[in-house]
Amino acid sequence: MPELPDVEAFRKVFESCASGRVVRRVEVRDTGVLHGMSARRLREALEGRRFGKPERHGKWLLARTGGGHTLMLHFGMTGSLVCERPDDAAEPHDRVLFTVSRDRQLRFRDQRKLQGLWLADDAGVARLLDGQGPDAMAVGREEFGAALAARRGALKTALTDQSVVAGLGNLLADEILWRAGLRPAARACDLTEADRRRLYTRMRATLRSAIGAGRVPPRDSWLTGHRDDPDPHCPRCGTPLRRSRLAGRTTVWCPRCQPGDS
Structure with missing residues (x-):
């Protein structure tokens, strides 16, 4: 199961692949990883918006956009993020693909689909993180x-x-x-x-x-x-x-x- 070091590695993948870039296209290949939203809602919220610098809290990864939305990812037992070229063939467990340039595509890959993706405003972010203790790398x-x-x-x-x-x-x-x-x-x-x-x-x-x-x-x-x-x-x-x-x-x-x- 991904733990804090794994999620920090995913944060770095997200940052190097998509941070500061405009989302050109969102392709949802499996709606089973979406929580509280449809594929259409995810596309409408993110396409044309720019990803900010991703943040991590514990096992959660947060990526804010210029539209006031935050994409929140939790990797469950088998989730990961990879950066590929848009014309590279998708793997069987690539669930959501974010194309951010002609040569960069961020992919949420997950075999068992125990967690997934959420889209939240500031209040929603607070609700999803409610009950989480301090991050293990930040706690005094x-x-x-x-x-x-x-x-x-x-x-x-x-x-x-x-x-x-x-x-x-x-x-x-x-x-x-x-x-x-x-x-x-x-x-x-x-x-x-x-x-x-x-x-x-x-x-x-x-x-x-x-x-x-x-x-x-x-x-x-x-x-x-x-x-x-x-x-x-x-x-x-x-x-x-x-x-x-x-x-x-x-x-x-x-x-x-x-x-x-x-």
């Missing part, structure tokens, strides 16, 4: 610590709750907790001040590295690089990794590097 340490201190559930569940902090998903949460030496099932409110400070620092460092890679990279030195091994071992200490289900998600951790009672 004190705000982050206070949000965790108020949560009585599992630490990993709090990190992946978009109302606490926006942008973290399953892979990032496991990676960050492993780097911070904290057990995923520990109660968020039981962390010490030192735990919260270390967790915040590791989160920022992990996000910066993953953004540089454009994804959560499966590097040998990362937990992510071993979680799918048939017999996974911790890349730091060599201890066999453990798997469990937490809030319905597969959770991977090292019992030696992440000590605790659970």
